[in-house]
Amino acid sequence: MTSEAPDSAADGSADASATTTFADLGLRGPVLAAIADVGYETPSAIQAATIPPLLAGRDVLGTAQTGTGKTAAFALPILERLDRERGRPQALVLAPTRELALQVCEAFERYAAHSGGVHVLPIYGGQGYGVQLSALRRGVHVVVGTPGRIVDHLGKGTLDLSGLRFLVLDEADEMLSMGFAEDLETILGSTPQDKQVALFSATMPAPIRRLSQTYLRDPEHIAVAGRTQTATNVTQRYLVVSYAQKLDALTRILEVEDAEATIVFTRTKNETEVVAEKLRARGHAAAAINGDIQQVQREKTVKQLRSGDLDVLVATDVAARGLDVDRIGLVVNYDLPIDTESYVHRVGRTGRAGRAGRAISFVTPRERRLLTAIEKATRQPLTPMHLPSVEDVNATRLTRFDDSITEALGRAGEIDQFRDIVAHYVAHHDVPEVDVAAALALAAHGGPLLLDAEAEQVREQFEADRRAATEGRQRGGKAAHGGRDRRLGGAAMTTYRIAVGRRHKVEPRQIMGAIANEGGLGRGDVGAISIHSGFSLVDLPSDLPAGVLRRLGRTRISGQLIDLRPDTGRRAPARGASRGGAPGARKGGQN
Incomplete structure (x- = not known):
């Protein structure tokens, strides 16, 4: 069965999910209280389509990009059905990178704030085993991890999945492209047959289809479809800023940007009031609208915005739905939205009636991934800017x-x-x-x-x-660790030698996956890989911190300590070495 989430109009007109509440989807009590705290007012398209079948116990195959709100789509129903009396892992979420694993883990913790006694554990490379083992011994309900480290725990017998009830594969296509297909097979083979599975992927290539046919039982296929184009007359920029610095950044931007009126979007209702009050204290004519504001007051505030008695409106997504004020010349995303369609809706509040508009998004360092998802979905890059x-x-x-x-x-x-x-x-x-x-x-x-x-x-x-x-990625320059210097995409790369090769039956995808996750690197950071009989060579950024190099040196691939060290080039390659040779042996960072 296939269901398609409703189209969300770029001009902000209401879609089907706008009239649906989280309670309508079947969520209750503590989970709803946590949703209210987080500030979600209505479910996104993927949430409205996914939560009911997951609550009903069905497997789900979802086609959705990062930034569509899919974390809540699978986390909320899991928490709703979790048995807090059982201390063994009941839910396992697999993610391609430790950054995403940490984000998903934090989301679970926010959504479980009122559930009492729910323990969530992130398991990923780069973190000491001791912390993870202690938490597993104490008992956890939800494990969020990267495939490589999960397989390590299974091999050591330190992770028991025999009582698993829910399994989520998040960004499955990314995990396959990073070389985790074998690890996924190992993990899936270690879980009970009667578990509920949710698989999410931005694309649906043949390997994903085969995976779903093998491990999902009569899944409901949910595809998020939406208009994700922003207007071409709107200039879009972003500013990297910590949460604590957002108010100062907003104040300066409002000073130097020449806009008749501005809408500032926050993620929660409470934040609208706080930001508006602080802006008024700094001399700005600001007011807040959110889901708690009565309609009479909302209409009065919008009228003031149109007339020029009000210059800054601080709003949530739902409260600003359908808002059409020509004099809005600037939109500021004080908090990035939870999905890309909301971003399009927000940006659509400026640049009305053929006028030029501007949009500035505040991006915390940990939200880089969401920024990339927005750029990919809208097919329009955001320009970085400096704080005035x-x-x-x-x-x-x-x-x-x-x-x-x-x-x-x-x-x-x-x-x-x-x-x-x-x-x-x-x-x-x-x-x-x-x-x-x-x-x-x-x-x-x-x-x-x-x-x-x-x-x-x-x-x-x-x-x-x-x-x-x-x-770190822009410095370039001379290799700092004594190895041979190369360049990838303009960045300096150093060739390292690792103590695994063909006789250990390793492949480039295994090397890249292990190094990326244990070192906290992206796929684009791993350069050429060449596999020889008893060792392999891999190009990595020359400016890797010492701590990352130490972690990588302790990494194991196929049970073998890789003993990473700079390659001096003094050893001749073994006969038949595959650098520049046989297909599949040399693998670049963009696999």
């Missing part, structure tokens, strides 16, 4: 102050009276006219006009966060 500096803010303030003086000078009939008052003050107090003018400006402005130079420290912190997220 103190100099930028001060220049904008001076320009506006100059403009206000120029405007006042043009009102000749009214200015004459004030000219006489100033002359009277100068004559009776022996104060230079320029000082009187400065005092009047201070009185009119209510405080200092320009930011103090100490505020530059905030900008430097933002820049440090941004650099930390990108400089």
Whole structure:
């Protein structure tokens, strides 16, 4: 059976899921309370289509991109049906990378906030076994892990899946492309026959279809279809920023961006009130709308936005649905939305009536993956931007102050009276006219006009966060670890030698999968791999931190310690070595 999630219009018109609540889907009590805390008001398309069959015990085969809200689609029904009295793992979620595993684990913990006693454990390469073993001994209900480390635990006998009731394969196509097909077979073969399986994949290639035919029982096929194009007249940018720095960033952006009106989107209802209140304290005409605001108040607020009495509206997705105000020149995603369709809806609030619009998204370092999903779904790259500096803010303030003086000078009939008052003050107090003018400006402005130079420290912190997220792949330069230097996509690469080869029956996909997960690397970070009789050579970024190299040195492939070390090139390749040779032996990072 196949069901297709309803199309979500790019202009923000209501779709079928807009009138559906999470309670309508069959969720109850503690899970609903957690959803309310998180701030989700209505389910996304994938959630509305997936939660009911999962609650009913059916297997699900879902075609969905990252960023469609699928984590909640499988996590919420699992938590609804979890038996908290049983201490053995009941649910296993497999993810291709440790970053995604951690994100899924954190989502489970948020959704279980009111469930009491639910224990969730992430299992991934790069983390010590001791922490994982201690947690497993204490008892966990949900395990979220990468295939390689899960297989390691199964091999050691430290992970018991005999009581497993739910299995989720998240981004299955990514796991296969990273070389985890054999690991998935091992894991699936270690689980009970009567478990419920949910498999999610952005694409549906033949290996995924074979996997689903083998391990899923009469699955309901759910495909998310939606218009994910944003308007071409909207300039889209993003700023890498930590959560604690968002308010300062928003304040500066509102100062330097020349927009008649701005909508700021937050993820939760409570956040709309908090942000609006803090903006008002900083001198902005701001108000909040969310699902708790009465319709009369909402209409009043929107009217103020249209008339110009209000310049900044802080809103949730649902509260802004259908909002059409021509003077909105800027949309700020204070929090990235949970799905790409919501992003399209948000951006669609600006650039109305043929006008040019702008959208700026705040991206925390851990949300890079979601940003990539948005770019892929909308097929429009977002341009990185810098936090406006103190100099930028001060220049904008001076320009506006100059403009206000120029405007006042043009009102000749009214200015004459004030000219006489100033002359009277100068004559009776022996104060230079320029000082009187400065005092009047201070009185009119209510405080200092320009930011103090100490505020530059905030900008430097933002820049440090941004650099930390990108400089590792951009530095390039000479190899730092003594190996032979190469380049991949402009970045410096070093050739390393590992102690596994053809006689250990390893393949490039196993090497790449193990190194990517144990070292916390992406597929694009692993360069050429060549397999010889008793060893292999692999190109890795030259600027890998020492801690990553130590972890990789302790990595095992097919039970063999790889003993990673820089290749000096002094050993001649074994006869028949496959560097540049037999098909399938040499594998680049973009497999």
